[in-house]
Amino acid sequence: MGERITIDPITRIEGHMRVEVEVAGGKVVNAWSSAQMFRGIELILQGRDPRDAPLFVQRSCGV
Amino acid sequence: MEREKAFAEKLARRGVSRRDFMKYCTALTATMGLSAAYVPKVAEVIAAPAQRPPVIWLHFAECTGCSEALLRSQYPYVDDLVLELLSVEYHETIMAAAGQQAEDQLQQSIKKYDGKFICVVEGAIGTKFDGGYGKIGDRTFLEIAKEVCPKAAAVICIGSCSSFGGIQAAAPNPGGFKSVGDALGMKTLNLPGCPPNPVNFVGTVVNYLLLGKLPDLDDLGRPLFAYGKTIHDQCPRRSHFENDEFVEVFGSEEAAMGYCLYKKGCRGPETYNNCPVAKFNNGTSWPVEAGHPCIGCSQPNFWDKMTPFFEEL
Numbered sequence: 329m330g331e332r333i334t335i336d337p338i339t340r341i342e343g344h345m346r347v348e349v350e351v352a353g354g355k356v357v358n359a360w361s362s363a364q365m366f367r368g369i370e371l372i373l374q375g376r377d378p379r380d381a382p383l384f385v386q387r388s389c390g391v
Numbered sequence: 392m393e394r395e396k397a398f399a400e401k402l403a404r405r406g407v408s409r410r411d412f413m414k415y416c417t418a419l420t421a422t423m424g425l426s427a428a429y430v431p432k433v434a435e436v437i438a439a440p441a442q443r444p445p446v447i448w449l450h451f452a453e454c455t456g457c458s459e460a461l462l463r464s465q466y467p468y469v470d471d472l473v474l475e476l477l478s479v480e481y482h483e484t485i486m487a488a489a490g491q492q493a494e495d496q497l498q499q500s501i502k503k504y505d506g507k508f509i510c511v512v513e514g515a516i517g518t519k520f521d522g523g524y525g526k527i528g529d530r531t532f533l534e535i536a537k538e539v540c541p542k543a544a545a546v547i548c549i550g551s552c553s554s555f556g557g558i559q560a561a562a563p564n565p566g567g568f569k570s571v572g573d574a575l576g577m578k579t580l581n582l583p584g585c586p587p588n589p590v591n592f593v594g595t596v597v598n599y600l601l602l603g604k605l606p607d608l609d610d611l612g613r614p615l616f617a618y619g620k621t622i623h624d625q626c627p628r629r630s631h632f633e634n635d636e637f638v639e640v641f642g643s644e645e646a647a648m649g650y651c652l653y654k655k656g657c658r659g660p661e662t663y664n665n666c667p668v669a670k671f672n673n674g675t676s677w678p679v680e681a682g683h684p685c686i687g688c689s690q691p692n693f694w695d696k697m698t699p700f701f702e703e704l
Binding site for chain 2: 335336338340344346365367371376384389
């Protein structure tokens with residue numbers, strides 16, 4: 329088990345990303361990335377007029 | 392004078408003439424609701440600002456579309472805005488630092504500019520599970536907002552998410568998302584829109600630099616210069632509405648002739664914004680001009696109140 333480094337927030341991207349890397353002997357031996365936000369747009373879409381769907385899902389990412 | 396000269400040279404390098412720049416300043420001054428006598432002063436504020444307010448820009452539950460909208464503002468180009476008009480201390484999408492360095496920068500800035508900085512917030516704040524629906528650097532949006540926002544000289548909410556909750560607050564609002572004002576119980580200046588027009592943000596900032604105060608607001612915290620009238624009252628298609636000339640089917644002859652989109656679900660009559668006048672992409676167009684009904688994106692909870700979007704009001 330090497331040293332574990334956490335970088336959070338990852339900047340210059342859209343969204344809230346966290347990356348953890350495990351370093352042993354100067355090399356990355358394992359890594360985990362995760363999105364740190366849940367908005368639930370899929371849940372919000374349920375039961376709505378299908379014509380509205382494109383307008384909702386556009387807002388997943390504005391970049 | 393030196394700085395104005397340098398600014399003129401910078402514009403020239405980008406192929407922007409002084410005439411174009413003055414045209415922008417005239418439009419901005421008109422948007423802000425000031426008389427034409429202010430145009431030279433507005434130009435001076437943009438070309439050679441006497442002070443550069445520190446800005447801390449926070450991202451919560453959002454899509455970065457508001458930052459994108461601002462990055463696309465034509466004059467002042469965003470690098471001028473960042474480097475000359477404002478002193479941006481923290482903005483996750485464009486800052487060089489990441490991880491611990493970024494968080495240190497935030498902490499140092501709020502200490503150094505305590506009570507003096509402008510806090511711009513993009514995105515709503517999750518409140519369920521103590522705000523566990525969104526985190527930055529192991530802290531929830533709610534914790535960060537509670538720490539930073541009360542220390543600001545002013546909180547400007549850019550976009551409908553921070554202003555009113557936005558898309559993630561639409562039913563059933565899985566994360567209990569709220570606007571900054573509601574989550575923290577404080578008054579904020581709101582620039583709603585999905586996305587908001589960057590000219591209204593620039594207008595708000597220039598108003599602050601020029602007159603030393605934030606612009607007058609309506610009861611929803613929106614600057615009256617931008618949100619004082621409905622879309623309907625400023626719409627170039629208004630005469631078709633009065634003459635009972637409506638688009639019934641998209642792609643029809645009536646649509647091609649630019650008839651009123653009311654029957655296709657236009658929310659212009661209920662929506663307060665200056666889109667028909669300010670327009671987007673350097674005054675190129677706006678949704679109704681492009682043939683799409685207004686969806687009411689600068690009104691509170693429009694994702695629930697204005698839907699289904701294509702049904703008549």
